[in-house]
Amino acid sequence: MLLHSQLTHFIVFTFSSSSRYFYILFSMATFTKLCVTFSILVSLLACFTNAQLSPNFYGRTCPTLQSIVRSEMTKAINNEARIGASILRLFFHDCFVNGCDGSILLDDTATFTGEKNAGPNKNSARGFEIIDTIKTSVEASCNATVSCADILALATRDGIALLGGPSWIVPLGRRDARTASQNAANTQIPGPSSDLATLTKMFKDKGLTLNDLTVLSGAHTIGQTECQFFRTRIYNKTNIDTNFATLRKRNCPTSGGDTNLAPLDSVTPTKFDNNYYNDLIAKKGLLHSDQILFNGVGSQVSLVRTYSTDGNAFARDFAAAMVKLSKISPLTGTKGEIRKDCRFVN
16 A cells, blocks of 8 residues: 555546546656656647648638639739739749748838849739739738738639639648848749759759649740840740741840830730640740750650640649649748738738
8 A cells, every 4th residue: 555645746547437446546757757748749739730731721710711812813814814924923933932921022111121122023023912902802801810921822823713724722821921032032033044954953942843843834824024034045046936036026126125025825825725835846935944844855845745735734733733832831820920911011
């Protein structure tokens, strides 16, 4: 038997079953260790749970979110079809700089330098006012609940779908960054003159494969780009259809006209389809970084051929790659914040 003084050093658990009682004794030291271990496991589980994005993240807190975003994007696309490509580009540039955290949406202030004036974004990134409009509508329905990063992810999906492209289930639960990095935007976003090795490495650094690069480049089936980004290709490159080069030279002189626009897809620039890959095979890729995907060598060449003849395969793989892209280093749990205004930290 244990003396009363000894019992103070033990914890007794009593269980009953069929009128019988069972006793389990733990020493205080053992019980303390068990409690600490359990507490750590609970904390780890909580962190793991918080780190996961979920399609139903706003199911209870903002059930009208997706219909609001879809409605606003429908208005925006009806007003200007190009805006779908612009929003997609915003999302891509956001995710490639410290993850999909809405940092690209932040304005510069007297004490804060954002990413909007970085080389890849300055005077070319557009669509910010559309995200502002969506945010205003969302705030009216679900105050201080939905992040700008998630709104951008949803707007991107809806813009593509409204232009005839695939749709997908968007994982949600991102929070907004309180910081931005102009330097990272200048160094981590692929450029229009990048070669295949550079593109492959930059995508690999973000956890994306050569196949991801090939299918995500298909985003250039919509949208336009400026003369300054394709001038060298149409005047100096040889792996280009001569008639196509002549056509593009009409709106892109050897000097001047830097901001003159041309469609990235030569046939259906406002329809999300697989014609981009037909352009590459015909040597009508407008940007060097596009045409380099069909250079005669590498696994991406066969993928370009596949997508050029199988639009369903392209749509399927593009949707999957966009989900993968959207999961790059999101802020979740208690990290970051839910901005009231997408242009400024709270």
